[in-house]
Amino acid sequence: MLGLGLQYKTTYSLTMIKIILFSLLSNALALAGDLKAQTPNTVGDTNAPVITLEKDTVDFGTLIRSGTEAWEKRFLKFKNTGKSPLFISSVPTGDGGTMASASFNRIEPGDSGRITVYVNKGHAILGWTRIILKMGTINSNANPPGKVFYIKAKIVPDTTQHVSH
Numbered sequence: 001m002l003g004l005g006l007q008y009k010t011t012y013s014l015t016m017i018k019i020i021l022f023s024l025l026s027n028a029l030a031l032a033g034d035l036k037a038q039t040p041n042t043v044g045d046t047n048a049p050v051i052t053l054e055k056d057t058v059d060f061g062t063l064i065r066s067g068t069e070a071w072e073k074r075f076l077k078f079k080n081t082g083k084s085p086l087f088i089s090s091v092p093t094g095d096g097g098t099m100a101s102a103s104f105n106r107i108e109p110g111d112s113g114r115i116t117v118y119v120n121k122g123h124a125i126l127g128w129t130r131i132i133l134k135m136g137t138i139n140s141n142a143n144p145p146g147k148v149f150y151i152k153a154k155i156v157p158d159t160t161q162h163v164s165h
Contacts, residue, residue, distance in 0.1 A: 048143035049082035049109065060153035063121040065130075070122045076100070076115040076149055078138075080107045086142055091115055093136040098151050100136055119153045130155040 054077040063072055080086040086107040091100040102115040119132060132153040137146045 045143050047083045049080045049084050049086035049107070049141060051086065051138055051140065051142045051147040052079045052081040053147065053149060054078065056148070057150040057152055058117045060119050060132075060151070062154045062156055063119065064158050065155050066122040066158070068122050069120055071118045072121050072153075073116055073118050076117055077112060078114070078147075079112045080109050080142075082142065083109055085109070086113075086140055088113075088115075088138060088140045090139045091136060092139070093117070093151060094134050096120070097132060098134050098136070102138070115149075117151055119151065119155075121153075121155050127157050129157065 058074050058076050060072060060074055088102045088104055088107075091102050093100050097120050098118065100115050100117045103113060105113075107113045115138065117136070132151060132155070134151040136149050136151060138149065139146055
């Protein structure tokens with residue numbers, strides 16, 4: 001029970017779980033198709049660049065929902081551990097609520113870079129907790145050409161705001 005006399009509950013029906021799983025599968029298939037269409041075949045190329053992530057998950061932790069669209073950002077750090085320069089072509093993260101951007105500059109072997117990952121903490125239904133578990137892909141000329149990373153966040157209602165009826 002909150003100080004406002006309101007009780008927030010998070011419940012997930014079987015239908016909601018099916019929708020979430022379908023969405024995740026759809027995003028994975030879309031990203032795979034995008035990856036195949038946009039990147040060169042560098043698999044097996046021992047001279048190709050290699051993306052080594054500092055961590056494979058960008059964990060935003062718990063964010064308080066804002067009343068309007070508000071983007072929270074974190075960084076995904078990586079290093080080119082291959083033998084040739086790295087060029088990133090795109091960083092798709094699936095449908096709305098998340099996005100990523102990268103510096104598309106040349107990253108020499110041994111050099112590091114970072115990708116900015118965003119979560120929209122205003123993108124939730126009032127009074128509900130929203131769990132974000134998404135997959136993103138770094139499309140590049142690396143071996144392999146698509147490096148997968150994950151985005152994780154929990155957006156909770158702002159319990160300090162008064163809800164009027």
